[in-house]
Amino acid sequence: MNTRIQRRNRRLILDAALDVFSAHGFRGATLDAIARQAGLSKPNLLYYFDSKEAIHRALLDDLLETWLEPLRAIDPAGEPAAEIMAYMRHKLRMARDYPRESRLFANEILQGAPRLSDFIASELRALVEDRARLIAAWVAQGRLAPVDPMHLIFSIWALTQHYADFDAQIRLIRPQGDPMQGAEAFLTTLYNRLLAP
Amino acid sequence: MNTRIQRRNRRLILDAALDVFSAHGFRGATLDAIARQAGLSKPNLLYYFDSKEAIHRALLDDLLETWLEPLRAIDPAGEPAAEIMAYMRHKLRMARDYPRESRLFANEILQGAPRLSDFIASELRALVEDRARLIAAWVAQGRLAPVDPMHLIFSIWALTQHYADFDAQIRLIRPQGDPMQGAEAFLTTLYNRLLAP
DNA sequence: GTCTATATACAGATAGAC
């Protein structure tokens, strides 16, 4: 029983599955495509995971741990505007470094969040409400410009994830160079102007 | 040959198909689901359209005509900030009134724009470049704050379509009330602050 | 024009040899 090979194959499968699920959605993904991408046979995939659903589930579980972290990292003791800016940059970095994860998530939400509604309605919701209260307190103290905390958070999600989720569109509109070229500078200006008290 | 019934049935099919394709993506949608939703039999769908692909194609073609219109409506002779604000409100209204169309589009882009790359690389790209030049000219004249025109356009897309595309997430995080409650006020503040010269 | 019945293809999952 070689645990090293097992771990290597599980990783190969999950990496291939992330490629395929993020590019085609759950229904559009096939075990054949994942197996080909992973360099394994289809039955071998199902030796490591019970079902297509189980592979997808494993990807989401991996993702959700890292999904909350940037929001959690906002420090109540920090300087308000700087904390929001750092959060925005953190999310933008994730969109650049983990675009497949962003698209996996987007595919799920777009289709009504069938497999994520529990997570969103409990953990994510509680965390967002907590951070919204923090931001509202900062506003009340006059340390941030008056701004709706929920919409502020949504705006950061929308603006950063857009570069991962709509990457195909941006590349077709601006074929030359990196799709995220100039994004950080633009978003820094935008939030500096929005948040200055 | 009753053209009135034909038109009515084509409309029924396309409306049902928009429901199903936007909610489940191309592969996730089934003719069974569309037929049930339309109140017709599956072979009857294929009497009006050659294939599942053809139904999808018809939806996209309908969509693309209306997709360019708000960008085109930006008036070079207008007051710069007011024109941008009007464009943003126009897009926000479309996200509210046509969320299924927004999700249909998002599904396509997310999966690499396989059926939209021609449209995006030609018509949309040309229009965006034209509008970017207009905005750049306004900036050069000092009538808008210095801002990257492309990223400004992307930001409006991201922030408005987010309310349609991520509607499921927003509803789970804020179960009470309308997901777009406060969105227009927030975005108005945001762009007022960003664009003031 | 609309239906029931069906041909055909493909995808998820399993059997069983090695």
Next chain:
DNA sequence: GTCTATCTGTATATAGAC
């Protein structure tokens, strides 16, 4: 642990009666 071969369900599309 990994493979080939295969079972089974489901989806697109067609045939043909009415």
